[in-house]
Amino acid sequence: MSISIPKKEPLEMPNKTHYSVLIVGGGQAGLSMSACLKERSIDHLIFEKNTIMHSWKTQRWDSFTLVTPNWQCDLPNHPYDGDDPKGFMKRDEIIGYLDRFAEKVKPPVLEGVSVEKITKLENDHYLVVTTQGEFTAGQVVIASGGYLKPIIPRMAERIPETVLQMHSNQYKSSKQLPEGAVLVVGSGQSGAQIAEDLHIDGKKVFLATGNAPRVARQYRGKDVVEWLDDMGYYQKTVDEHPLREGVRDNTNHYVTGRDGGREIDLRKFALEGMELFGLMENYQDGQFIFKPNLSKNLESADDTYKNINARIDSYIEKNGLDAPTEAPYQPVWGPKEERENLDLAASGITSIVWCIGFTPDFSWLDLPIFNGMGAPVHHRGVTKEVGLYFIGLPWLHTWGSGRFSGVALDADYLAGHIQQFGNSLAEKETTHALSEVL
Known part of the structure; x- marks a missing residue:
C-alpha cells in the first residue's frame, strides 16, 4: 500500500x-x-x-x-x-x-x-x-x-548503467527491481531488514556485511527491549555511558518487528540460499571486491547478542527473578572460506541497494x-x-x-x-x- x-x-x-x-x-x-x-x-x-x-x-x-x-x-x-x-x-x-x-x-x-x-x-x-x-x-x-545525505560510494560510478542502483531511502519493495539477483550493501538495521524483505519475496540476494551488532528479539520470556528498560539502560545518559560521546557513532543492532517481531540471524539466511560476503571494498574490471572478514563480522554480531543475553541473565540472578531458562545460542552456519571477489556478469546481479547510512x-x-x-x-x-x-x-x-x-x-x-x-x-x-x- x-x-x-x-x-x-x-x-x-x-x-x-x-x-x-x-x-x-x-x-x-x-x-x-x-x-x-x-x-x-x-x-x-x-x-x-x-x-x-x-x-x-x-x-x-x-x-x-x-x-x-x-x-x-x-x-x-x-x-x-x-x-x-x-x-x-x-x-x-x-x-x-x-x-x-x-x-x-x-x-x-x-x-x-x-x-x-x-x-x-x-x-x-x-x-x-x-x-x-x-x-x-x-x-x-x-x-x-x-x-x-544518503551515502553512496564513488565506486558506484564505475558500475555499468545496466545495473539499477538505489539507496535504502528509495527502496519500497522488490517490485521496483528488475528480474535478476540483488546485491544489498550493508548489514545494519536497514540492510538486514531489506535483505530479509527481498529474500522473503523470492529474490536471489547477495549481502555485503559490515560490523553491525545484533540482538535477540525475545529472551527468557520477555522482549529484550523490556528487559533493558527494566535494567535502566534507556535511562542512562551519554555522560554515564562507558563510551561517553563515542556511543553516538555506534551502529544500531539489527532486529525486526516484522510479523509480530523476531530476531534476524544472517547465518540462517545463508542456510536458505542468501550469499554472504565481508565488507565491500571496491568494484573494478567487472568484479565486486570484498574484505575477507565475513566470519569476523558474524562472530562480532553474535558476541554482542550473547553479551546482552548474559547481562540479562545477571540481572535476573541478582534480583532473584522467576524467568524461564534458555539454551545458549549456537551458530547454525559458518562460511567455509572467505570469498573476496564476485563476478557481476556471472552472479546475475541486476540491482544494488546501498544500505550504508547517511551523513x-x-x-x-x-x-x-x-x-x-x-x-x-x-x-x-x-x-x-x-x-x-x-x-x-x-x-x-x-x-x-x-x-x-x-x-x-x-x-x-x-x-x-x-x-x-x-x-x-x-x-x-x-x-x-x-x-x-x-
Missing part, C-alpha cells in the same frame, strides 16, 4: 519576521519542540523544506515496522494510542500515529521552505536566511536530524560549533553558541533521544532552558531600551 501525500495550497507568509524561537525541521523532533514551547506560550515558527513528517511518509519501505515495541512511543502528551502495546507498528500505522500527534500540536510551520544559512548578528539575535526571505530570532533550534549536512549553519569531524558540539542539545540548540540527534542525551521514546524528555528540557534564557534576554533588552530613553 502506498502513501499519498496531499498537495497543499501555498502557505501565506507570516506578517512578521522576528520570533522568539525559530525551529529548523518538521519531523517528530521539531514538532515535539513546538509542543513544549506552546505549553510555555513561547512564540515560534518551524521551517520544513518538504512537508511535516516527510521522511516517515516517503523514505520507508512497504513492509517497514518499528523495531522497538509500541509502548516505547511517547511523544509529548501523545503516548502510544493503539491496542497492541507490545506489538510493532507498521509503516501506515506509524504515519497515522504521527498525523494524530501533528493534529494535537497544530504547529506553526512553513512547509516547502528551506533554510539556506544561519548566522549571528551583532545584537546576538540570529539571522535565518530561507528560500522565502530573511527571519530573525532570539533563539534557534536545529531539529533537522542527523540522517540527511549529516549542516553546511548552512555558519557558526563555530563543530568538532574536527563536522559533528555539532553540545551538552544535552545546548551549544556554546548562546541561544542555539540541537534536538533529535542520536544519543543527544539518552538512547531514546533520536527516537519516539526519548525526544519528549529532550524537548521539555530545552524548552525550559529556552524559557529561562528568553526571560533574561527580554530583561536585558528592556534595560537597554530604558537606558537609551534616559
